[in-house]
Amino acid sequence: MTRPSDRYADMLSGTRIDAAIDQALHDATVPDDVAPFAGFVDNLRVMADRPVPRPSAELAALLAGHHAVEPDAGATVTSLQPRRPRVQARTALRMRVAALGLTGKAALVAAFAAITVAGAAAGILPEPATRFVQRAIEVVTPFELPATGRDAPSEDTTEARAPGKPGHTSPVAVAQPTRDGVPLPDTTAPAGPGSATATGDSVTRPAEPGAPTPRGDSYTVAPTAPDPSDDPANGRSPDHEPAAGPAPKNGHVPPGQAPPGAPHPGGGRPGDAPPAGSDPDPEPLSAPKGYPPKGESPGGPRQAPARQGAHHGRPRGSGPGHDTGGQAPPEPQSDLPGDPQSDAPGRPDRQHPSLGGEPGRATDGWERQDPARPEADGRVASHRRGPSAPGGAAPQESDGRSTRDTGSAPAVDAPSSAPPSPSA
Amino acid sequence: MAIERRDGDESDLDVAVNAARTGAGWALEHIYESLAPAVAGLFHAHGVDDPDDLTSEVFVGVLRNLAWFDGDATSFRSWVFTIAYRRLTDERRRGARRPAPIPLADLPEPRAADDVDYEVERSLAAQRVRALCDRLVPAQRDVILLRVFGDLTVDQVAGVVGKSRGAVKALQRRGYATIARLLGNEGVPL
Numbered sequence: 001m002t003r004p005s006d007r008y009a010d011m012l013s014g015t016r017i018d019a020a021i022d023q024a025l026h027d028a029t030v031p032d033d034v035a036p037f038a039g040f041v042d043n044l045r046v047m048a049d050r051p052v053p054r055p056s057a058e059l060a061a062l063l064a065g066h067h068a069v070e071p072d073a074g075a076t077v078t079s080l081q082p083r084r085p086r087v088q089a090r091t092a093l094r095m096r097v098a099a100l101g102l103t104g105k106a107a108l109v110a111a112f113a114a115i116t117v118a119g120a121a122a123g124i125l126p127e128p129a130t131r132f133v134q135r136a137i138e139v140v141t142p143f144e145l146p147a148t149g150r151d152a153p154s155e156d157t158t159e160a161r162a163p164g165k166p167g168h169t170s171p172v173a174v175a176q177p178t179r180d181g182v183p184l185p186d187t188t189a190p191a192g193p194g195s196a197t198a199t200g201d202s203v204t205r206p207a208e209p210g211a212p213t214p215r216g217d218s219y220t221v222a223p224t225a226p227d228p229s230d231d232p233a234n235g236r237s238p239d240h241e242p243a244a245g246p247a248p249k250n251g252h253v254p255p256g257q258a259p260p261g262a263p264h265p266g267g268g269r270p271g272d273a274p275p276a277g278s279d280p281d282p283e284p285l286s287a288p289k290g291y292p293p294k295g296e297s298p299g300g301p302r303q304a305p306a307r308q309g310a311h312h313g314r315p316r317g318s319g320p321g322h323d324t325g326g327q328a329p330p331e332p333q334s335d336l337p338g339d340p341q342s343d344a345p346g347r348p349d350r351q352h353p354s355l356g357g358e359p360g361r362a363t364d365g366w367e368r369q370d371p372a373r374p375e376a377d378g379r380v381a382s383h384r385r386g387p388s389a390p391g392g393a394a395p396q397e398s399d400g401r402s403t404r405d406t407g408s409a410p411a412v413d414a415p416s417s418a419p420p421s422p423s424a
Numbered sequence: 425m426a427i428e429r430r431d432g433d434e435s436d437l438d439v440a441v442n443a444a445r446t447g448a449g450w451a452l453e454h455i456y457e458s459l460a461p462a463v464a465g466l467f468h469a470h471g472v473d474d475p476d477d478l479t480s481e482v483f484v485g486v487l488r489n490l491a492w493f494d495g496d497a498t499s500f501r502s503w504v505f506t507i508a509y510r511r512l513t514d515e516r517r518r519g520a521r522r523p524a525p526i527p528l529a530d531l532p533e534p535r536a537a538d539d540v541d542y543e544v545e546r547s548l549a550a551q552r553v554r555a556l557c558d559r560l561v562p563a564q565r566d567v568i569l570l571r572v573f574g575d576l577t578v579d580q581v582a583g584v585v586g587k588s589r590g591a592v593k594a595l596q597r598r599g600y601a602t603i604a605r606l607l608g609n610e611g612v613p614l
Contacts, residue, residue, distance in 0.1 A: 017597045025571055036607040037600055043553045044572045046546055048465030052457050053476035055483070062487045063452050 438497035444490055456483055459501065463508045466573040468550070469557055470565070472515055482508045498580075505574040506584045509566070559606055564599030567592050 020034035030038045055063060100108065119125045120133035138144055437458055443451035460479050467475035485507050493503060557565050563585075570581045582592040 014593075014597050017600050018593060021571070021596060021600055025575075037603055040553065040556065040603055040607065041572055043549045044465070044469060044569070047468055047550050047553060048462045048573055050461050050465060052460050053464045053479050055456065056477060056480035059480040059484050059487070062484060063449070063456060065447070065449050
């Protein structure tokens with residue numbers, strides 16, 4: 001049993017030991033009972049009385065003032081350390097994917113595919129990847145994606161016009177909603193100077209008897225059907241014409257007309273102007289550049305034809321703010337007289353006779369078949385030949401069309417007699 | 425004598441530490457030459473296989489973190505031995521997990537000594553001291569060796585080993601008692 005006096009004695013001895021240790025450590029004179037411990041401390045210090053150890057390469061570099069680690073064994077070990085987490089992370093990722101069930105893997109693949117498609121649609125992916133995804137979607141699904149601006153070739157740069165210039169077509173208006181087969185009016189394309197009615201574009205115009213072929217290009221005869229929009233009595237503005245073809249009201253298809261849903265053939269194209277002087281549309285429209293207004297203002301008559309799709313034809317033109325998104329830059333247009341490429345005013349030879357006196361209708365381009373793009377022409381042909389007249393034009397339609405166009409033929413010369421555009 | 429030497433070392437070390445924080449190369453070398461032998465001796469007394477290599481590791485850490493140090497020479501010494509103690513702990517753990525035998529062919533050849541008698545006596549004394557230290561409990565050995573090689577106070581040792589001041593004093597007394605018993609009663613020569 002420990003008494004308090006014993007504890008007191010231990011405390012005193014502890015205090016003495018502390019003092020003895022301090023004396024031994026400080027090389028002071030120590031009592032005899034602490035002498036062995038002082039000898040032990042001296043021998044320990046002898047161990048520290050040794051030459052300066054040779055520094056390692058890394059330490060030598062630091063001592064020399066270099067912060068870079070020189071390659072040696074120690075540096076190799078240090079450089080291997082960051083690699084471990086990467087390998088472990090890859091292994092962990094593989095194990096996690098492998099641990100997923102069938103549903104999880106399918107969801108993972110679907111998510112990856114969705115992200116890829118979204119990236120391609122947004123144009124984030126590189127162009128080759130975007131093309132690949134686009135082709136894959138077109139092969140797998142019945143949808144046809146519009147060509148992006150980057151990969152949309154500009155076969156005919158004469159058709160490409162700068163935004164704001166006449167002749168541009170907005171791809172927004174290509175696919176218009178329909179109501180009972182009658183496309184809704186294009187509310188997205190404001191009628192402005194040179195604004196195009198984004199309706200169906202058959203690309204090839206029906207041949208007119210004896211009509212001159214601009215630049216010697218061949219015309220493709222398309223079935224002509226009387227378009228109610230061209231009928232002045234209809235009272236409808238051609239701006240509100242359907243994109244996919246005329247659709248008479250009440251679903252009635254008169255003889256000699258294409259059924260509802262048929263593409264606009266020939267002069268029955270939406271966006272075509274009615275015969276001169278019969279335009280009931282009071283909305284001021286501007287003529288394309290270089291073409292004198294039909295009536296009073298340069299922003300007069302009608303719009304240039306719109307293309308059917310982004311990759312079904314060449315960019316025809318658009319109104320202001322209706323860029324097709326990625327068309328080829330506008331080609332420098334020659335204004336020299338006699339230049340077939342010229343858009344100079346006062347050149348009625350640039351108007352197709354089938355326009356029916358429609359000023360502002362540039363004929364070259366949308367009437368010309370580009371031999372350099374057969375696939376585009378093939379698509380055009382498919383659009384050109386409607387279901388009502390596959391392979392050619394119905395005689396009665398052609399006749400009707402011809403008659404009607406003939407009736408409006410004198411208006412062809414109207415632009416030539418009209419005062420030149422102020423812009424000219 | 426040791427006290428005077430220590431004061432001189434402390435003053436030089438104080439200047440060297442201030443200069444080393446500004447990037448002076450001579451100050452780095454001075455710090456290493458002043459403290460590396462004590463750190464290596466500490467490792468040697470603890471029976472580390474390669475005390476020089478571990479000393480280099482300690483000073484690599486010291487020099488890399490010198491910009492964040494703020495204090496005088498005494499604090500710097502305590503800081504250096506704190507790093508050395510942590511490296512020693514790591515070395516013990518590594519050695520406990522995987523003892524690495526060193527082939528004889530890889531051992532460095534001993535350098536020739538000028539005074540053979542002194543070297544032999546010194547080597548024998550080192551062996552005896554290490555035999556004594558091996559008889560101590562690791563905590564007691566840590567405290568006593570830190571106090572001897574690091575010239576640290578009880579409070580500084582308490583900060584290094586992460587114990588209270590009273591615990592360090594108790595460990596110190598028990599270590600002293602063990603050494604005294606071994607030297608006196610059991611006849612372990614020094």
